[in-house]
Amino acid sequence: MVQIEKISGDAPYLPIAGENAVLPARTRRWHILVFLAPALLVYTVIMIVPLVDTLRLSLFRSVDRVPEFVGLDNFAVLFFDPRWSEHFWQALRNNTYFFAFHMLVQNPIGIALAALLSLPGLRGQAFYRAAFFLPTMLSFVIVGFTWKLILSPLWGVTPVLLGAIGLKSWFHPWLGQDSTALTTLCLISVWQYVGIPMMLIYAALLAIPHEVVEAAELDGVTGFAQFWKIKLPLILPTIGICSILTFVSNFNAFDLIYTVQGALAGPNFSTDILGTFLFRTFFGNQLQLGDPNMGATIATMMFLIILAGVSVYLFGIHTRMRRYQF
Amino acid sequence: MNRARSSPLNSAAVHLVLILYTALCIGPVLLVAVNSFKTRATIFGAPLSLPGPSSFDLIGYKTVLGQGVFLNYFANSLIVTVGSLAAVLLFGAMAAFALSEYRFRGNSLLGLFLALGIMVPIRLGTVAILNMMVAAHLVNTHLALILIYTAQGLPVAVFILSEFMRGVSKDLKDAGRIDGLSEYTIFFRIVLPLVRPAVATVAVFTMIPIWNDLWFPLIVAPGEATKTVTLGAQAFIGQFVTNWNAILAALTLAILPVLILYLLFSRQLIRGITAGAVK
Numbered sequence: 391m392v393q394i395e396k397i398s399g400d401a402p403y404l405p406i407a408g409e410n411a412v413l414p415a416r417t418r419r420w421h422i423l424v425f426l427a428p429a430l431l432v433y434t435v436i437m438i439v440p441l442v443d444t445l446r447l448s449l450f451r452s453v454d455r456v457p458e459f460v461g462l463d464n465f466a467v468l469f470f471d472p473r474w475s476e477h478f479w480q481a482l483r484n485n486t487y488f489f490a491f492h493m494l495v496q497n498p499i500g501i502a503l504a505a506l507l508s509l510p511g512l513r514g515q516a517f518y519r520a521a522f523f524l525p526t527m528l529s530f531v532i533v534g535f536t537w538k539l540i541l542s543p544l545w546g547v548t549p550v551l552l553g554a555i556g557l558k559s560w561f562h563p564w565l566g567q568d569s570t571a572l573t574t575l576c577l578i579s580v581w582q583y584v585g586i587p588m589m590l591i592y593a594a595l596l597a598i599p600h601e602v603v604e605a606a607e608l609d610g611v612t613g614f615a616q617f618w619k620i621k622l623p624l625i626l627p628t629i630g631i632c633s634i635l636t637f638v639s640n641f642n643a644f645d646l647i648y649t650v651q652g653a654l655a656g657p658n659f660s661t662d663i664l665g666t667f668l669f670r671t672f673f674g675n676q677l678q679l680g681d682p683n684m685g686a687t688i689a690t691m692m693f694l695i696i697l698a699g700v701s702v703y704l705f706g707i708h709t710r711m712r713r714y715q716f
Numbered sequence: 717m718n719r720a721r722s723s724p725l726n727s728a729a730v731h732l733v734l735i736l737y738t739a740l741c742i743g744p745v746l747l748v749a750v751n752s753f754k755t756r757a758t759i760f761g762a763p764l765s766l767p768g769p770s771s772f773d774l775i776g777y778k779t780v781l782g783q784g785v786f787l788n789y790f791a792n793s794l795i796v797t798v799g800s801l802a803a804v805l806l807f808g809a810m811a812a813f814a815l816s817e818y819r820f821r822g823n824s825l826l827g828l829f830l831a832l833g834i835m836v837p838i839r840l841g842t843v844a845i846l847n848m849m850v851a852a853h854l855v856n857t858h859l860a861l862i863l864i865y866t867a868q869g870l871p872v873a874v875f876i877l878s879e880f881m882r883g884v885s886k887d888l889k890d891a892g893r894i895d896g897l898s899e900y901t902i903f904f905r906i907v908l909p910l911v912r913p914a915v916a917t918v919a920v921f922t923m924i925p926i927w928n929d930l931w932f933p934l935i936v937a938p939g940e941a942t943k944t945v946t947l948g949a950q951a952f953i954g955q956f957v958t959n960w961n962a963i964l965a966a967l968t969l970a971i972l973p974v975l976i977l978y979l980l981f982s983r984q985l986i987r988g989i990t991a992g993a994v995k
Contacts, residue, residue, distance in 0.1 A: 700835045
């Protein structure tokens with residue numbers, strides 16, 4: 391497309407056999423509009439307008455079903471009113487822990503698996519790859535219930551398995567205890583989603599030019615040192631992509647916790663994250679009535695958090711990592 | 717070519733690690749599937765054993781399928797997934813073609829506008845989406861879910877497809893133009909067939925999150941007539957808290973279609989991820 395960049399405006403594009411012939415505008419290029427219209431229409435109406443409208447709703451409060459502009463009052467309530475702020479800060483804290491756990495556990499495991507899988511001449515590569523990616527394909531509902539059953543003291547599979555390696559006394563109903571429930575959910579989520587960083591990094595490792603690896607081998611840099619000093623710096627941009635994907639999906643998570651612990655994110659709200667807090671606030675539950683405006687306020691906070699994360703990535707990390715790319 | 721540098725001992729260690737991790741990935745799924753075919757007593761008494769002649773039991777499946785709703789859930793998921801997939805692929809390919817083929821005012825701005833949807837999850841607009849669906853009387857319809865998933869899938873589809881369409885030979889399209897083909901014919905007859913592998917990749921990527929989504933069915937279409945498998949299994953399992961046969965059977969039934977799709981498409985999927993990252 392580089393060649394035709396000179397053509398601007400509504401001039402019809404009609405290059406002939408490698409040449410670019412700029413003809414006078416005979417027809418308006420309606421076909422461009424026809425090609426773009428359906429996608430733009432659905433995307434704008436169903437996604438962009440509601441997003442903007444949600445941001446707008448966070449500035450209103452409904453008094454006797456009449457919306458009333460209240461400025462940033464809803465945010466003040468969310469941050470400082472003890473009825474809300476306690477839950478909000480706890481959800482934010484838990485969500486931050488959720489994200490940090492994924493960054494420190496999921497992504498390193500993904501890198502390690504990718505490094506092993508990309509070893510030259512490894513047998514059964516396709517099989518391992520398919521197996522490692524299987525949990526990622528399953529829905530949160532399946533994953534959540536499967537692990538809920540397996541970790542349930544009622545069934546007792548886990549104590550039997552732990553007993554087989556002599557650790558039966560380690561078993562606790564991890565999902566039912568305040569202190570361990572969130573970490574257990576993090577581990578389940580890592581189990582499910584480790585496939586994504588693994589695949590992306592695996593692909594990046596395969597894309598490293600052979601000359602680079604061969605040059606390293608000639609210099610006697612092999613094995614672990616080769617991975618650490620040669621390959622890891624080269625795949626940093628991909629690790630950056632994995633990090634921002636993890637960030638967005640973690641601060642938008644909901645399904646797994648809803649499936650395993652319900653909308654109240656039990657026990658005792660110890661697994662509450664922003665997604666479950668939003669759902670509970672918006673729809674109400676056994677404890678309170680639904681509040682669309684406060685729901686919109688929480689959604690706006692999630693939007694700002696995700697926007698901040700994406701900006702840090704795009705302007706801070708992405709541009710700086712460019713120079714490593716081939 | 718790379719020379720293999722690892723000793724047999726190293727290679728055995730690598731395989732040991734990989735096999736252990738494979739067991740961790742497949743084990744839980746197998747455990748659920750195997751136990752769904754057993755009697756209640758053996759589910760609890762010997763959870764790790766395979767179903768034998770004395771412990772084989774289909775009571776769970778009878779309970780689940782006897783309810784008759786599960787097949788409806790499958791049908792709903794299928795309608796919603798196929799409907800949104802068709803819309804995402806057709807509209808996405810058309811928009812990708814326009815963005816990659818023509819120079820016009822606002823081209824890159826439009827690209828950026830669509831890219832916004834890659835980074836910002838559609839879920840954050842839920843409050844307003846529900847208001848809109850209520851106003852349009854679309855709550856508890858397949859159409860509501862199809863529209864939402866189409867909007868959700870479009871940004872990534874346009875992004876990936878326009879990358880591939882840039883690679884389609886210009887001479888081929890120009891030859892078509894000289895022969896007097898319309899731009900529509902060029903798109904449908906020349907470009908679309910050439911980017912079919914990319915379309916398949918996008919299809920797999922778009923399909924998984926739609927099939928697995930719980931949030932929007934729960935909010936926009938929770939009615940019995942429009943429940944998807946994911947939401948249905950969620951509600952269904954909650955109902956049978958103590959009937960372990962039924963729970964395990966329902967879970968296995970929910971896993972089955974995903975597993976079949978995965979086995980069919982895993983090569984495509986993995987090639988897609990690999991090709992995308994190489995770019």
